[in-house]
Amino acid sequence: MSIKLSSSLPTDREVVLGILNNSVEALNKLYVSYFPMVLQFILNNNGDEDDAKDVYQEAIIVLYNKIKSGDFELSSKLKTYIYSVSRRIWLKKLAQHSKKTSNISDFEDVLIVEEDMEQHEQKDMQFDKMKVALESLGEPCKTIIEDFYINNQSMQEICEKFGYTNADNAKTQKYKCLQRLKKLFFQS
């Protein structure tokens, strides 16, 4: 994967179309383009570069989901949208750690993104639930489930990888893991 770091900013249209077409290149361009902006914001508001990375990635996810859901209209610049979402996420994090959220140094215009953020927070809760469930599942179940559901490997590949004597054994193992995971997921 090669990324031209020096390439100029992609147009907003390019990015939206690229994301709708699952273009890896479009995502990379988008990611590289606006990270410095968010980094600057976080650094100047009591955060470090790791905070910036987390916040920025979350903001990109919000944008990504919004574009994918199809109700994204280019009513504002992507840059402004990303900035506003990042800002909102960071303010919330600051508040959670009971740090002061007054006196925020701003670098861009800010949009109201409450509605999008509410949707995102619901999805994020689901994500965290699944993550916690998977974490507490333990090995080898976690890897089997991830290989099957996330990496889209076939039962045959999983069978070979884990050295099960036959596919049926693998299926049984996967079934047991899945039952536990569902229990964990739905109970939490």
Added chain:
Amino acid sequence: MRQDLELEAIIEDYLNGKLTHEERVAFEQLRNNDPMVDHKVVAHKVFLESMAQYAHIVKLKEQMDAAHAHIDVVSLTEELKPHPSKLVRLWRGSKSAVAIAASFILLAMVSLYSIQNNNKQAGTFQAMSQDMAQIKRSQSGLIRDIKSIKTDNRNNNTGSRPRFGGSGFAISGNGYIVTNYHVVRGADSVHVQNSKGSYKVQSIYTDPVNDIAILKINDKSFDNLPTLPYTIKKGASGVGETVFTLGFPKDEIVLGDGYVSAKNGINGDTLAYQVAIPVNPGNSGGPLLDNNGNVVGIINGKENKTDGATFAVKSKYIMEALNAIPQDSLSRRVSYGKKSALKGLKRDRQFEKLQDYVFMIKVYNNN
């Protein structure tokens, strides 16, 4: 358990659309008949969706991490972290605000500069009205330069032609005329002219500070004028009072109409009024009268850059000038009008009555 496993597999295939048509129909029937199966289908559907969403975000994060690895975060951080200098931070934080502020300051400076420039102009004029020794034949003093008019004045007594023109008006029937000092300043000889004729005059009193000169007609052909139709107002005129003037910006008497627009002249000069009245070179020395026929001032100049800002010496300084004339220089007493005969008349009638009392001042310089 075997059964459960197979059911689970079928549910998953069903949700993923991997069943054949017959299988699906059969399964849907089973689902309709067995609430337990239906419940499992719904639960698994929710689970699969959550898993898909989860997988999707995990992948997205992986992709972003890959992109992130290509960014030189360390040097960016160095570059963008809060600058120790507050000034730089302020600049970064509010570039646009600073830019706006800067343009306002620039604008303010430009306007200040232009106002100052205006003041400068005003300043030169003030010097003119207060220190007449310095007055040049500027465009501000409303003396008409008739140097270029090659008239038959060659044949007159002095053998030269008039260099400058202004206006003046009688303050008594026996030949005393008031005009501006700057009109007659440096003159070798002065003549006045009205509809009846041209007369040689002698300057008997000048007041450079108030820009007033009093002339006396010394000519045998001059017959005394009938009683003055106007009086000289002793008090001050109010802003907004309608006034008019008569003068000689050309070879014919011209009426100008306006109103007192300020109590003081240029730069708060208390000697003069500011009057909104159109005047031209040649109007200097003309009388400024109110509707009742009282002389309230003498036109003496205008501001170069502002339209309609004319200045007039207040009438009370005419009185002061008259009182200051040494008595022995008066061959006959100055007897200015006591009662205005113009009150209540229309402007055209007032003009008719006035025109014989307003003179064109012709100034001759031999050199």
